[in-house]
Amino acid sequence: MAGHIQDRWYKTENDANGRPRRVKTDRHGTGMRYRAxxxxxxGTEKSKSFPDRQKRKAEDWLSVVEADMSRGQYTDPRSSxxxxxxxxxxxxxxxxxxxxxxEAAERRLRLHAFPHLGSRPLGSxxxxxxxxxxxxxxTTVPAASHRRIIVGTVSAVLSAxxxxxxxxxxPCKARSVKLPRENPAPVVPWTLDQVGxxxxxxxxxxxxxxxxGAGCGLRQGEVFGLSLDxxxxxxxxxxVRHQLKRIRGKYVFAPPKGGKVRDVPLPGAVGxxxxxxxxxxxxxxxTLPWRTPEGPSVTRQLLFSGPxxxxxxxxxxxxxxxxxxxxxxxxxxxxxxxxxxxxxxEHGMHALRHFYASLLLDAGENIRALSQYLGHSDPGFTLRxxxxxxxxxxxxxxxxxxxxFQRSGSHDHGPQTAQSDEHPPxx
Numbered sequence: 001m002a003g004h005i006q007d008r009w010y011k012t013e014n015d016a017n018g019r020p021r022r023v024k025t026d027r028h029g030t031g032m033r034y035r036a037x038x039x040x041x042x043g044t045e046k047s048k049s050f051p052d053r054q055k056r057k058a059e060d061w062l063s064v065v066e067a068d069m070s071r072g073q074y075t076d077p078r079s080s081x082x083x084x085x086x087x088x089x090x091x092x093x094x095x096x097x098x099x100x101x102x103e104a105a106e107r108r109l110r111l112h113a114f115p116h117l118g119s120r121p122l123g124s125x126x127x128x129x130x131x132x133x134x135x136x137x138x139t140t141v142p143a144a145s146h147r148r149i150i151v152g153t154v155s156a157v158l159s160a161x162x163x164x165x166x167x168x169x170x171p172c173k174a175r176s177v178k179l180p181r182e183n184p185a186p187v188v189p190w191t192l193d194q195v196g197x198x199x200x201x202x203x204x205x206x207x208x209x210x211x212x213g214a215g216c217g218l219r220q221g222e223v224f225g226l227s228l229d230x231x232x233x234x235x236x237x238x239x240v241r242h243q244l245k246r247i248r249g250k251y252v253f254a255p256p257k258g259g260k261v262r263d264v265p266l267p268g269a270v271g272x273x274x275x276x277x278x279x280x281x282x283x284x285x286x287t288l289p290w291r292t293p294e295g296p297s298v299t300r301q302l303l304f305s306g307p308x309x310x311x312x313x314x315x316x317x318x319x320x321x322x323x324x325x326x327x328x329x330x331x332x333x334x335x336x337x338x339x340x341x342x343x344x345x346e347h348g349m350h351a352l353r354h355f356y357a358s359l360l361l362d363a364g365e366n367i368r369a370l371s372q373y374l375g376h377s378d379p380g381f382t383l384r385x386x387x388x389x390x391x392x393x394x395x396x397x398x399x400x401x402x403x404x405f406q407r408s409g410s411h412d413h414g415p416q417t418a419q420s421d422e423h424p425p426x427x
Contacts, residue, residue: 003038003062005055036062041069041165068168082166084125085109085118088157103247105153112137112150122167125158127174134180147180186388189358190331190351197329206321208277209304213352214359215270217374220349221245222256224312227300228283233271238264240375242300244311250293251311253300260375278303286311322349357382358389 009028012020032049036058040046046065050058092106116133134151141147155172162170171177190198199210209223216238218226225244232239241261245254255261284305289295306312323341326332335341353374360370367390371382 003036003066005058005062006035006037007033007055008035009033009052034058036065038062038065081121081123083118084120084122084157085114087122087161087166088113088118088154091157091160105156108150108153109157112141113154117154122158122161125167125171127171127176130154130171130174130177134177137180144180151179185346187354187357187385188346189354189389194329194331195352195355198325198331201325201328202321205277205281206304206317208273209349210352211270211273213349214355215267215273216264217353217356218264219243219257219353219375220314223349224302224304224314224317225253225300226303228278228303229301231271231274232266233275236266236268236271238266240264244288244302244314246314247293250289251313252289252291252293252295253298254291256375258375258377260377262372262375264373274303281305284309318348354386357386361386361389 008031009025010022011025013023015021033052034050034055035047036050037045037047048058048061050061088109092102092109095102095105113133116136117129120129134147137147137150141150151172155170158167158170158172161167195210195214199207202210212218212223212226213220218238218240221243222240225242226238227242230239230241239261240256240263242253243256245252247254281304283301283303285299286302286305287297287299288311290298302311304312306316319341323332323335323344326344326347327334327341331347332342332344357370357374360373367383367386368379370386371379374382376382
């Protein structure tokens with residue numbers, strides 16, 4: 001045993017003859033008697049105290065600590081007393097990645113985790129605490145998909161605590177902890193008539209934005225951040241290099257979601273619509289910080305602008321421009337006087353991306369290309385999202401056979417005759 005047990009009530013001294021004997025210390029009879037001491041992996045001494053008559057318990061505890069160190073499962077008792085909130089706040093501050101991702105994680109923790117788990121020491125976490133918290137989330141967060149994201153953020157914090165040796169296991173990954181089940185409704189893309197009706201209902205200065213979204217699959221921030229230098233009319237491409245983004249209430253230019261810069265085909269019809277738009281509404285110079293509100297200033301010539309000749313303010317656009325157009329196109333019910341428009345999460349500008357995806361899949365485009373054009377980081381995500389929109393194998397079979405019989409003529413001679421018509425005998 002590398003550590004040892006110190007008896008604080010007795011010490012060993014030599015008597016007049018030089019023989020060792022046990023004598024009482026000044027602390028005899030007061031406080032904890034035994035102290036289990038050991039050297040931790042960081043090279044510093046650690047200890048834990050035990051009362052009188054619990055020497056065996058102190059030895060057992062020390063044996064467990066040393067076994068945990070040998071298995072690589074050791075956690076520092078002092079660090080494990082750190083509260084979840086204190087550790088999570090440090091985790092957010094050091095979290096690498098996009099600023100928006102960091103802010104979203106901080107917001108999820110602050111609103112949904114800290115009120116329930118924030119004051120709990122990390123070393124005291126048990127799967128039951130996580131189960132109780134997940135159950136409580138159902139009353140405040142109706143959407144299972146949102147709850148899964150929140151639980152995922154908390155799990156990421158606890159996994160980091162395991163990596164740092166503060167926690168031995170992540171309780172979120174216990175088999176008894178069940179993540180909120182997500183049963184997303186399949187994407188139902190708009191029809192061409194709906195796209196046209198919404199476009200027509202928008203003010204003229206925003207109608208081309210629908211054409212870009214539906215014809216190139218750009219996200220809303222990429223549409224309203226679209227600049228003149230990203231258009232290649234001659235080559236037929238849009239170079240998606242940045243987006244308009246809101247961070248802490250301030251707008252910035254930032255890379256596309258996930259940093260996925262990409263080139264997207266620019267169809268002739270979309271290019272013509274943009275040329276017509278620019279003749280009627282010339283581009284404007286907009287200067288904003290890059291990536292963060294404290295970032296360096298950059299200037300872009302934006303194709304779409306707000307009512308005051310500045311960049312589009314997305315929240316105002318969604319509430320006061322987009323939703324009225326949806327109602328005028330009968331996509332949303334009309335607003336009652338004094339009330340707000342109905343929630344329209346599935347009918348935001350993202351619906352134009354779904355339309356674009358359905359259009360390409362119906363035309364036979366492959367998933368990998370579609371994923372690249374949409375800026376998804378994983379083609380598997382694209383497949384899971386849109387697989388139900390892909391032409392079915394039985395549908396392709398019917399069409400192939402129908403084409404075969406149609407080429408053979410209208411008379412009923414069967415497939416052998418059709419084959420002989422395509423390949424007449426020689427000789």
